[in-house]
Amino acid sequence: MSPLLPEFIQQAEALIQGGEILPSGVNHLARRLQTAVETNTPLRIKLGLDPTRPDLHLGHAVVLKKLRAFQDLGHKAVLIIGDATALIGDPSGRNNTRPPLTEAEVLVNAQTYLDQASKIINLEKAEIVRNSAFFNEMGLQGLLQLTAQVTVAQILARDDFSKRYSQNTPIALHEFLYPLMQAYDSVMVRADLELGGSDQRFNNLLGREMQLAYAKLRGEDPTSINPQLVLLLPLLEGTDGKVKMSKSYPENCINLTDSPSEMFGKLMSIPDAMILRYETLLAQLPEQQLKQHAEMLADPEGYGINPRDMKVGLAKFMVASFHSGEAADLAEEAFNALFRDKALPTEMPEHTLTAGESYVLVDLLVEAGLAPSKSEARRLIQGGAVKLNGETKVADVLATISGIPTESLVLQAGKRKFVRLLFVQRMGVTPIK
RNA sequence: GGGUAGGUGCCCGAGUGGUUAAAGGGGGCGGACUGUAAAUCCGCUACUUCGGUUACGUUGGUUCGAAUCCAACCCUGCCCA
Numbered sequence: 001m002s003p004l005l006p007e008f009i010q011q012a013e014a015l016i017q018g019g020e021i022l023p024s025g026v027n028h029l030a031r032r033l034q035t036a037v038e039t040n041t042p043l044r045i046k047l048g049l050d051p052t053r054p055d056l057h058l059g060h061a062v063v064l065k066k067l068r069a070f071q072d073l074g075h076k077a078v079l080i081i082g083d084a085t086a087l088i089g090d091p092s093g094r095n096n097t098r099p100p101l102t103e104a105e106v107l108v109n110a111q112t113y114l115d116q117a118s119k120i121i122n123l124e125k126a127e128i129v130r131n132s133a134f135f136n137e138m139g140l141q142g143l144l145q146l147t148a149q150v151t152v153a154q155i156l157a158r159d160d161f162s163k164r165y166s167q168n169t170p171i172a173l174h175e176f177l178y179p180l181m182q183a184y185d186s187v188m189v190r191a192d193l194e195l196g197g198s199d200q201r202f203n204n205l206l207g208r209e210m211q212l213a214y215a216k217l218r219g220e221d222p223t224s225i226n227p228q229l230v231l232l233l234p235l236l237e238g239t240d241g242k243v244k245m246s247k248s249y250p251e252n253c254i255n256l257t258d259s260p261s262e263m264f265g266k267l268m269s270i271p272d273a274m275i276l277r278y279e280t281l282l283a284q285l286p287e288q289q290l291k292q293h294a295e296m297l298a299d300p301e302g303y304g305i306n307p308r309d310m311k312v313g314l315a316k317f318m319v320a321s322f323h324s325g326e327a328a329d330l331a332e333e334a335f336n337a338l339f340r341d342k343a344l345p346t347e348m349p350e351h352t353l354t355a356g357e358s359y360v361l362v363d364l365l366v367e368a369g370l371a372p373s374k375s376e377a378r379r380l381i382q383g384g385a386v387k388l389n390g391e392t393k394v395a396d397v398l399a400t401i402s403g404i405p406t407e408s409l410v411l412q413a414g415k416r417k418f419v420r421l422l423f424v425q426r427m428g429v430t431p432i433k
Numbered sequence: 434g435g436g437u438a439g440g441u442g443c444c445c446g447a448g449u450g451g452u453u454a455a456a457g458g459g460g461g462c463g464g465a466c467u468g469u470a471a472a473u474c475c476g477c478u479a480c481u482u483c484g485g486u487u488a489c490g491u492u493g494g495u496u497c498g499a500a501u502c503c504a505a506c507c508c509u510g511c512c513c514a
Contacts, residue, residue: 168510239470240460251461269470308468339469376462379477383463414463416470 008034015069015231018280020198022205022230029229032192036075045070046191046207046228048080048131048182049117051109056116057253058318059236059245062281063195064120066233070193077126078189079117081110084135085185088178116256119322127189134188135181146180149213150206155179158202179203183210191228197235199244204230236281241271260323264331265416267315272297272307275314283317344390344410348418355405355423361386361394364401368421370413380413387412 004027012021012030021029036043047067049060056064071077083106110130114123138146155176156162164171179202186194186207194204208227215225238245238252245253254266270278276294279285285293293310296303312332319328337343351368353359362377365386371377378397380386386394388401389410403409403423411419 170509241471249460265470267470272469272471274471306468307471311469311471335469373480375480376478380463383477384465385463 002034002038004030005034008037011073015066018284019066019231019233022201022232029193029231032226032229033073036192043070043075043192044078044127044190045075046078046080046186046189046194047196048082048085048185048194049113050082050086051106051113052086052247054109054112055247055250055253055255055257056113057245057247057255058282059197059238059253060117061120061256062233062236063197064117065282065284066195066231068121071122071125077121078191079114079121079126079128080185080189081113081128081130082182082185083107083110083130084132085178085181088174088181119256129185129189131181131185131188134184145217146184147177149210150180152176179206180210183207186228187211187214192226193229193231195231195233197244198232199235201230201232204228204232234281237274237277239266239269241274256322260319260327260331261334263319263322264315264328264335267318268308268311268335270311272311275307275310278314283314339415342390344412345418348410348420350420350422351411352422352424353403354426355403355407356426358400358402361399361401362397364411364421365413368411368419370411370417370419377413385414 008030009026011033012026016026016029032043045067047063049056067077067079086106086109087103114128117123156165158179161171161176182203183206185191187210191207191211194200194207196204208230211227212222212225216222235244237243238249239254240252243249243252247253254263258266267278276290276297279293280290296305297307297310300307316328316332319331334345338345349369351364353364362374362381365371365377365380366374371380381394381397381399384393384395388394390412401409401421403421405423405425407423409421409423411421
């Protein structure tokens, strides 16, 4: 074997940065990288995504960006659309069974996933595999063979399962299958490295075992097998700064499909303590800059900086990378106008009303989508949340409103919900009954 | 199959006959403040034609009155087989 070259060690270090490689040690990865170049066979980098809910968020972006980094070095991205595994739902980090999905939902979500992933990775150069392709073929025998490779004790050793088990919360048997199936993915796509969040440790490591097990079944020499490496990346906390960003808590997520202003605003809402973490995992700023930011954040007054401005920088960077620089500028302007200067937004949904008619405000709030029910609308008014044209606060629950033709009024509920009311002349003749 | 403990609002969780639309916490929403949709503080958190109506696994029953008592059923944990 040729000696390990420093350039590949450096490459490996850069790739591992922020994450954890298993088995641990830079050299494992460096060796693979070098061999790949020497033999001119790109590494197969596996990432599995379950189309359980249609939107990818910035948590996924952390892993996808890493996948992109491998792509940029000429390696093969193997994207698994877990349309079979999605029928179970990953029990990782869960304390209860996931709600099942219909097959139709899974299909729609899968397509959306690919569209969104294409914002980060180069989809044309990636290999895309739906795991239903081989799981549907597997048959009972295949399933039994798969399940025979792992013992119940091994599965129960997994943290989530053992916790649920000891807390007497139900575990459905099919949930045990999830790690096995994910591991089998690795066998089928002959993965050299699997990417995952740090909660994927068990599943990804099982992939190694499974690759070995199946190699033995095929009668291959176990010593000649190189099971996949595992690169685990930290889980990004959501906008609350506490719980990891997860599809299970949509309000805590920043989605890749979020509009520029939405993405900007959500990034501005992360706690100050999260700034550095986002910069590390998402913006992937150079180490030096991160260090500098850490110092400044530790003593904002001393450095004469405002953490807010740092957040603005982060928010603009992210919006620019998912939308465009222009969109980022516009989002910043709109944000400042709306929240700093408390101006009305320039664009908002419209709701058309007939001029001269009298409308009860409570009804209007519901019709215009500003409140989910009339009771809620009343509460909003009582809480002082409802304003007209940004000025007049409505205090009366029984208030009514009417307008003259071509007049427009801005109805506002809270700081973020606006609707423009347009009054038009009644058209034609109203039929009289 | 036998025994036993449970099933409460978006989530967790108190409540064992009557001001209980149901304590407390989390989450969410709103307000004030600010440097932002940070932090902090405060309020709200079933629906309604404002008469009421619907809610504590389901369906019946007892009672002037039930989340609370009774019966059957469904679901979950644990022990035994």
